[in-house]
Amino acid sequence: MVQDRLSSLFSALADPTRRGVLARLTTGDATVNELAEPYDMSVAAVSKHLKVLEAAGLISQGRQSQWRPRHLEARPLQEVFEWLENYRRFWDNSLDSLAEHLRVLQMQGAGKTGQRSKRARPASSPKKRK
Incomplete structure (x- = not known):
């Protein structure tokens, strides 16, 4: 089954261990x-997480003699950002519309100041005499 790039990225980012690895690689x-x-798991288990991150293009493996450091590849995160940006704009516009609606309601309410509320008030109960 062929997976699209964005699905592969979200799948890789879905696991907290993999997100932790990416955070560590930012340093x-x-x-x-x-x-x-930092993890209570075997090196083999962490290696499996690294393979998922490599398959998604989020990390790469270097080679310096015997040392094979992993390196963060941040460019694929740009795709995630661009996808999320559309939703950010949607929510910004929605919240701006809500703020405008509340401002109009507040202005309408300000014109009614000084008017008494027409809500029924509970009648005070008579005091009991001994």
Whole structure:
């Protein structure tokens, strides 16, 4: 089954361990052992997470002698940002419309100040005599 790029990115980002690995890589390249340190899981389990991130294009593996550091590839996150940007604009417009509607209601309410409320008020109960 062929997966589109955005689905692959969201799938990779769906796991908190993988998001943690990406966050760690923002501070610089790291080996599998360094990336596995904060987690209560085997290096093999972390390696599986790294393979998912590599398949999504979010990290790459370098090679310096025996050392194979992982490196953050942030460019694919731009695709996620662009997709989300449409929804941000939608919510900004919706919230702007709501703010305008509330402003109009407030102005209409301000014209009614000084008028007494027509809501029924509970009658006070008579005091009991001893």
